[in-house]
Amino acid sequence: DIQMTQSPSSLSASVGDRVTITCRASQGISNYLAWFQQKPGKAPKSLIYAASSLQSGVSSKFSGSGSGTDFTLTISSLQPEDFATYYCQQYNTYPYTFGQGTKLEIK
Amino acid sequence: EVQLLESGGGLVQPGGSLRLSCAASGFTFSYYAMSWVRQAPGKGLEWVSGISGSGGTTNYADSVKGRFTISRDNSKNTVYVQMNSLRVEDTAIYYCAKTTRYEHARSALHYWGQGTLVTVSS
Numbered sequence: 001d002i003q004m005t006q007s008p009s010s011l012s013a014s015v016g017d018r019v020t021i022t023c024r025a026s027q028g029i030s031n032y033l034a035w036f037q038q039k040p041g042k043a044p045k046s047l048i049y050a051a052s053s054l055q056s057g058v059s060s061k062f063s064g065s066g067s068g069t070d071f072t073l074t075i076s077s078l079q080p081e082d083f084a085t086y087y088c089q090q091y092n093t094y095p096y097t098f099g100q101g102t103k104l105e106i107k
Numbered sequence: 108e109v110q111l112l113e114s115g116g117g118l119v120q121p122g123g124s125l126r127l128s129c130a131a132s133g134f135t136f137s138y139y140a141m142s143w144v145r146q147a148p149g150k151g152l153e154w155v156s157g158i159s160g161s162g163g164t165t166n167y168a169d170s171v172k173g174r175f176t177i178s179r180d181n182s183k184n185t186v187y188v189q190m191n192s193l194r195v196e197d198t199a200i201y202y203c204a205k206t207t208r209y210e211h212a213r214s215a216l217h218y219w220g221q222g223t224l225v226t227v228s229s
Contacts, residue, residue, distance in 0.1 A: 049215035
């Protein structure tokens with residue numbers, strides 16, 4: 001199975017900050033990489049697909065980049081509603097696998 | 108507006124069976140592959156299974172292969188997962204998700220339901 005490793009596992013930031021989360025695949029996955037946001041007690045929400053394409057209706061403050069094995073999610077100008085857990089997922093090879101999550105907390 | 112509504116969760120004993128349903132609306136159901144994803148209490152996300160728009164192609168995580176069966180009824184706009192030989196470690200919230208393509212292979216998850224809780228315990 002392809003292992004997805006996110007870093008950091010947790011991150012403290014302030015409102016207005018710009019943050020970057022990294023996701024590394026244990027083998028190449030081209031650009032078949034998605035990012036999700038999950039708030040406590042809620043279903044995940046899709047943010048990014050194909051590594052850098054924004055899902056419809058998602059704020060342009062979210063951006064993704066990368067290809068192959070290394071990917072990043074950047075969130076600009078953090079607002080209170082952005083504090084959540086973020087997951088990456090590869091959908092290049094079965095079984096599809098998720099990263100362990102990055103918890104973004106308010107400093 | 109896309110809506111996905113899961114049902115069928117509950118408490119079941121180890122070795123038991125359960126069938127989850129996910130009723131879809133707001134899009135042409137048969138045009139899109141669907142997936143099930145689960146989340147154990149306090150843990151991360153785990154992809155479980157996927158099915159193509161026609162239902163002709165299915166895929167499973169190794170952890171559920173041979174025990175779970177995904178299916179769909181396009182006339183009812185509903186996707187199912189039949190879960191047999193349930194184990195304590197299958198305890199989780201189960202989410203259904205619409206993907207972005209007809210074929211499940213290399214199709215991104217897009218819209219998610221609110222989930223249904225399955226608890227496997229004696």
